[in-house]
Amino acid sequence: MEILLTPQILGMLIDQGYTYALARSELYTDDGFETIRLSPMKEKPQLPELPNGYQTFYKLTHEPLQMLSSGENTRLLVDMEPQIDLFSTDCDDRYFRYSEAFFEQVLESIQDYAVYTTTRNGEINSWNSGAEHLFNYAKYEILGLGCSILFTNEDKSNKLPQFLLETALQNGKVITEEFHCCKDGTLFWAKSIVFPLFDEQNRHQGFTHIIHNLEEKKKSQNNAIEAMSLASNIIETSKEPVVILNQNLSIKKANKSFYELFQLNEEESSEKNFYTLTPGLDQKHLEHLFNEILPQQHDCKNFELRYMSPSGKSRILVIHAKRAISALDNCIVDILSIEDITDERTLQQEKDDFISIATHELKTPITVIKASAQVLQRVNIEGASPMVKKYLQKIEEQAEKLIQLAALLLDVSHIRSDKLALNFEEFDLSELVAETVEDFRMLQKKHDIKIEELCACTVNADKVKITQVLTNLLSNAIKYSPETNSIIVRVFPDPISQTVTVSVQDFGIGIPFEEQNKIFKRFSRTNLVGEKNISGSGLGLYISAEIVRKHKGQIWFESEQNKGAKFFFSIPAK
Amino acid sequence: MLDDDIGVLEAIETALTYDGFVVKTLGRTYNIFKNIQDFNPDVIIVDLFLDGKNGAELCKEIKNNRETQHLPVIIISAYKTNIDLLRRVGCDHFIPKPFDLAELYQGISKVLRMNKLAID
Numbered sequence: 096m097e098i099l100l101t102p103q104i105l106g107m108l109i110d111q112g113y114t115y116a117l118a119r120s121e122l123y124t125d126d127g128f129e130t131i132r133l134s135p136m137k138e139k140p141q142l143p144e145l146p147n148g149y150q151t152f153y154k155l156t157h158e159p160l161q162m163l164s165s166g167e168n169t170r171l172l173v174d175m176e177p178q179i180d181l182f183s184t185d186c187d188d189r190y191f192r193y194s195e196a197f198f199e200q201v202l203e204s205i206q207d208y209a210v211y212t213t214t215r216n217g218e219i220n221s222w223n224s225g226a227e228h229l230f231n232y233a234k235y236e237i238l239g240l241g242c243s244i245l246f247t248n249e250d251k252s253n254k255l256p257q258f259l260l261e262t263a264l265q266n267g268k269v270i271t272e273e274f275h276c277c278k279d280g281t282l283f284w285a286k287s288i289v290f291p292l293f294d295e296q297n298r299h300q301g302f303t304h305i306i307h308n309l310e311e312k313k314k315s316q317n318n319a320i321e322a323m324s325l326a327s328n329i330i331e332t333s334k335e336p337v338v339i340l341n342q343n344l345s346i347k348k349a350n351k352s353f354y355e356l357f358q359l360n361e362e363e364s365s366e367k368n369f370y371t372l373t374p375g376l377d378q379k380h381l382e383h384l385f386n387e388i389l390p391q392q393h394d395c396k397n398f399e400l401r402y403m404s405p406s407g408k409s410r411i412l413v414i415h416a417k418r419a420i421s422a423l424d425n426c427i428v429d430i431l432s433i434e435d436i437t438d439e440r441t442l443q444q445e446k447d448d449f450i451s452i453a454t455h456e457l458k459t460p461i462t463v464i465k466a467s468a469q470v471l472q473r474v475n476i477e478g479a480s481p482m483v484k485k486y487l488q489k490i491e492e493q494a495e496k497l498i499q500l501a502a503l504l505l506d507v508s509h510i511r512s513d514k515l516a517l518n519f520e521e522f523d524l525s526e527l528v529a530e531t532v533e534d535f536r537m538l539q540k541k542h543d544i545k546i547e548e549l550c551a552c553t554v555n556a557d558k559v560k561i562t563q564v565l566t567n568l569l570s571n572a573i574k575y576s577p578e579t580n581s582i583i584v585r586v587f588p589d590p591i592s593q594t595v596t597v598s599v600q601d602f603g604i605g606i607p608f609e610e611q612n613k614i615f616k617r618f619s620r621t622n623l624v625g626e627k628n629i630s631g632s633g634l635g636l637y638i639s640a641e642i643v644r645k646h647k648g649q650i651w652f653e654s655e656q657n658k659g660a661k662f663f664f665s666i667p668a669k
Numbered sequence: 670m671l672d673d674d675i676g677v678l679e680a681i682e683t684a685l686t687y688d689g690f691v692v693k694t695l696g697r698t699y700n701i702f703k704n705i706q707d708f709n710p711d712v713i714i715v716d717l718f719l720d721g722k723n724g725a726e727l728c729k730e731i732k733n734n735r736e737t738q739h740l741p742v743i744i745i746s747a748y749k750t751n752i753d754l755l756r757r758v759g760c761d762h763f764i765p766k767p768f769d770l771a772e773l774y775q776g777i778s779k780v781l782r783m784n785k786l787a788i789d
Binding site: 455456457458459460461462463465466467469470473474494498505 | 674676677679680681683684687747748749766767768769770
């Protein structure tokens, strides 16, 4: 580290036992400055050869060096390689000198601010790396020059640099904002603090200058203002009510839709708390959002809330909220976007109710169809051709399919209105699986259903509904493997998660990759089933997934097109 | 049998008649007790949702009437029903629609058997 050799530094070196200094001189013909670089040594250098390009050496005493540095255009720089015991307090004067070197090191570590010191006359005698970065002057270029070089020509002609030094000395400190000048002539706006430096005898030694570039901050502020303006326009054009709340929950900004939703007057609403402005909202729920969810997660989607409007109408609102920090004033804000889903929810409910009613109403005519077909089958109709009996059989089969479809639709309706009731009981899942597989073996002979793994495992579940899930998976395995005949079932426990898993594997048409993400959605059927002419409602897996979910279980699958599918479901084990 | 759907009445009447039952069908609850008195049935089958009156209420009335309380009542319905509620009104058996004829025969046999045991 190189610093300008001051009397304090010289004294410090002498105290440390440095008695000589190697020297080399460098001339800069551009500005005519001569720089003498010194490297302190504790012993007399050995002649004739001096190391590192040094040309001569001097004894480290005040007189010769004062003589050397007396030239106007000469500056002495000393290489501070020697380590100094900064914490020695043998001599107060020495401690001051040591601390000066220490603070030199501290200043070097400050990268974001230019910090430099000057003599009483304003000549720069220290220059940190922050100053190098800001002004683009290297240390060796600037040391010894007057600090006025860092000001604009206009300020120089107005004698601003001298004025600042005089004012700092007079008042103890001066803080200003002005343009400063880089090496290449670029100007930048900066805040500067100048304060005088005194030694312990209270003798004025020089000045410290701290420069902070405000260009970046100004730019950031302008960007922030522009961003705020854009955000404001976006909020205003949004159809959904949007509000930005201050930390104290007063309104910072809201759009017209917000004021309309809550029937508020914009002017009267300023300074009022959000709770006060929206008494129709569930206050306890709101407190949960502002005091617990947002502080912890900073983000909240689909927060549903009931709202009773001043006119007495009940609405269902969904709030999407985010906690952020305002770039302009560094304050926490809560951004709320509110969606009124009342109409959507009502429509959905009406649809679900319609499906429920229609499905129920279907059951009566199906009863008649079924009963009639059964009666005719029993009655020995004279002269009835085999075709009559065949089609009577078909009528009954199709009636049965209608019954199953009606049952599925009703299940879907119950799921959507959250009315799927479960009757929990303890039973051995493996026994249930074995029974269900046996039933399927009796009903069809084409597919060979093997149980390859079975473990005794008690669960607490709705036996009927779990059977429904199993039946659905086995039916699908048979249905979607028309050209193969092997189906494998496994039941195995997971002691870590304390669950039991059932898997049903077929080797049929499989599920194409691009369609796998919708397999558990309502009415979902892959394109392959259409090609292969395989019938189905697309509801079975949706219902199975919901049943498993209601049991706090999981359902998933692995499949590849034309290689079959393996469906799994797991539920908690006792 | 009471049901406001004529299709159901005709189909069930045909089936039961073929198997030797004597069936009287009614589409409304109007004058029900007179009809019961005149026909003197062994079993009453009633749909849960009828025009005007709820099948469960009718069942309760039948069971609360000294003249008719001995008659077993089977309730049929397309809607999911609270079985406990039906038991409380005295319903002897519930058959959800749509049903097989075999289920209907089983229900009728069961209530007749139980009624005979009760009488004995």
